[in-house]
C-alpha cells in the first residue's frame with residue numbers, strides 16, 4: 001500500500017508487474033529488504049537490464065537478465081520499481 | 092573481547108606448503124558441485140545432515156584430503172539455512188574450490204568475489220565449459236585468472252575433463268584480489284576478531300557471525316553488495332564474449348511449462364506418469380514380486396521355520412518374532428519388499444525431476460494457487476517431497492522464507508498429504524475396488540488440502556514471503572548423476588526408517604501379546620463400528636497407523652471390507668495422525684504446542700470427515 005502511494009506521488013514510476021511478455025526494463029529499486037539481498041546475488045539488483053519472457057496469468061513474472069531466468073512473484077513485482085525501455089522485440 | 096567465541100578455523104597462510112587437509116566445494120546451485128565432488132572422491136562416502144538443519148553436507152576423501160560438498164548458494168551469509176550451513180563449512184576450509192558455471196558468470200562470480208573478499212585461499216573450477224561452447228559463450232580464462240588473482244581451471248565435470256588439472260593446481264589456491272575499498276573497515280575488525288573472513292561477514296550484516304564474535308553486525312550490506320555487483324559486472328565485461336544468443340528449443344519448452352494452458356496439462360501428465368510408475372508398476376508389479384514371491388514365498392516361511400526351532404508356535408516369543416506383526420517376518424518383508432522398491436522408485440523420479448530443471452518451473456506455475464493457501468511456489472518442493480515421505484517434506488519446510496509458511500506447510504503435509512509408501516498400499520487396496528472409489532479418495536484429499544490451507548491462511552498471523560527463484564536451464568538428466576543422487580538418499584532414508592519400523596512392530600506385538608490391542612479395539616468400538624461402520628479390528632490399523640502411516644493402511648489388507656468401507660478407511664487413516672517419525676520431527680521443528688494442536692485437529696478431523704463420508708456414501712447407495 002505504502003509503496004503504491006509513493007509510486008503515485010512520484011508520478012510515472014512504473015513497477016515490474018506492469019511488464020508484458022517481450023518488454024524490456026531497467027531496475028530502479030527494490031522495496032523489500034530480503035528480496036533486495038537475494039536479487040543482487042542473482043545479478044538482478046539496481047540498474048540491471050531485464051526482459052520479460054513469461055507472465056503467468058495472475059502469477060509470477062519470468063524475467064531474463066543475460067542468460068539467467070528468474071521467476072518473481074506478482075506481489076513482489078509490485079514492489080520493484082523499473083524504467084521501461086523501448087522494446088525492440090516484436091511479440 | 093571475543094566472548095561466546097567459537098573456535099576460529101585455523102588456516103595455513105602459505106598454501107603451497109600447507110598439509111592441505113580440508114577442501115570445501117562451494118558454488119551456486121546446479122553448477123556441478125556434486126559431480127565435481129564425485130569426480131574428486133570417487134563416490135559419496137558420507138552424507139550428514141548438518142547439525143540442526145536438513146541441508147545436506149557430503150564428505151569424502153582423496154588421499155589425505157578431506158573433501159566437503161556444500162549446498163548451493165548465491166552468496167555466503169544468513170539469508171537462509173543453506174547459506175548459513177555453507178558459510179560454517181566454508182569457514183573451516185583450508186582450500187575453497189569455487190565451482191563456477193561458465194554459462195552464467197554474471198551470477199556465479201558474485202559468490203567468487205565474496206570468497207575472495209573473505210581472504211580465503213580459492214581456486215576456481217570454470218565448469219560446464221562444454222555447455223558454454225555450445226551456447227556461444229567464451230570466457231578468457233587467463234584474463235579472469237589475472238583479474239581475480241586466483242587460479243582458474245576449465246572443467247567439464249561430467250566427462251572428467253580438467254579434474255586432473257584441478258587437483259594438480261589445488262596447492263596454488265590463494266587469497267585473490269580483494270576489494271581494497273573494504274580494507275578501511277575490515278582490517279581493524281579482522282584484527283579484533285581474529286579472522287578476515289568473519290570480519291567481512293560481520294561487515295555484511297551477518298548477525299549470527301557478529302554475535303559469535305561478540306560484536307555488532309554492521310548495516311553496510313547494501314553498499315558492500317552494490318560495490319561487489321559492480322565489480323562482477325566489470326570483470327564479466329572484460330572476460331566474456333558471446334557469439335550467439337542462447338535461446339531456442341529449451342527456452343520455448345520452458346515457456347510452455349510455465350504457462351497454465353500448456354503447463355497444467357504437462358504437470359497433469361507428469362503426475363499421471365508418476366502414479367503409473369509408482370502406483371502401478373512399482374507398487375503392484377514390482378512389489379507383488381518382491382513382497383509376494385520373494386518375501387512371503389521364500390523368506391517368511393524360512394524365518395518362521397528358524398524361529399519355531401527356538402519358540403513353540405503360538406508362544407509369546409514366537410508371536411513377537413514371527414507372528415502377524417513379527418519383528419523378523421512382517422517387518423523385514425515390509426521394509427525390503429514394500430518400502431525399499433517404492434522409496435527407490437520415488438527418489439529416482441525426484442532426482443530425474445531435479446536434474447532436468449523442471450521442478451522450479453512447477454514452482455512458478457503453482458505459485459498463484461499456493462499464494463491462496465498462504466504459501467508461495469517454493470512450497471511445491473517440500474510438498475512433493477512430502478508425497479515421498481512426510482518426515483522428509485517437513486524437514487524441507489526449512490527452505491520456506493517465513494515461520495508462517497513453515498507453519499502452514501507442515502500442517503498441510505501432516506494432515507492431507509499421503510506419503511509414497513502409503514499411496515502404494517492404498518493403490519494396491521484401491522485396485523480391488525472400482526476406479527470411482529480411487530478417484531473419490533484423491534478428490535476428497537484434494538478438497539481437504541485446499542480447505543485446510545485456506546483456513547490456515549486466514550488464521551495464521553504474519554506475512555508470507557514472495558516467490559523469487561532462479562530457473563536453471565532445462566537439461567536432459569544424466570543417468571549417472573541421477574543414480575548416484577538417488578541411491579545415497581535411498582540408503583540414508585532406509586537406515587533412518589528401519590529403526591522406527593522395528594520399534595513400531597515390536598510395540599504392536601507387545602500390545603497384541605498383552606491383550607492391550609483387544610482392549611483398544613473394544614474401547615474404540617463406538618468410533619470404529621458405531622460411527623465409521625467398520626469392523627472393530629480397524630482400531631488395530633489406526634494404532635499401527637501411528638507407527639507408520641502405510642503400516643496402518645496395510646492393516647486393512649486382511650479385513651474383508653466393502654468398497655465404500657475401504658474408501659472411508661483410507662480417507663480416515665490418511666487424515667489421522669502422522670507417523671511417529673514425523674511426529675518427532677514436527678516436535679523438534681515446531682514445538683510441542685504446535686504438535687498438540689495438530690494431533691487434536693487431525694484426530695478429530697479424521698473421524699469427523701470419515702463419519703460424514705460414511706453417511707454420504709450410504710445415502711448415495
Ligand SMILES: Nc1nc2c(ncn2[C@@H]2O[C@H](COP(=O)(O)OP(=O)(O)O)[C@@H](O)[C@H]2O)c(=O)[nH]1
Nearest residue numbers: 120121122123124125126219222247248249569
Ligand atoms: N554439460 C555439462 N553438464 C554438467 C557439467 N557438470 C555438471 N553438469 C550437469 O549439471 C547438473 C547439475 O549438477 P550437480 O552436480 O547436481 O550440481 P550441484 O547442484 O552444483 O551439485 C547435472 O545435471 C549435471 O549432470 C558439465 O561440466 N557439463
Ligand SMILES: [Mg+2]
Nearest residue numbers: 121124125163
Ligand atoms: Mg549438489
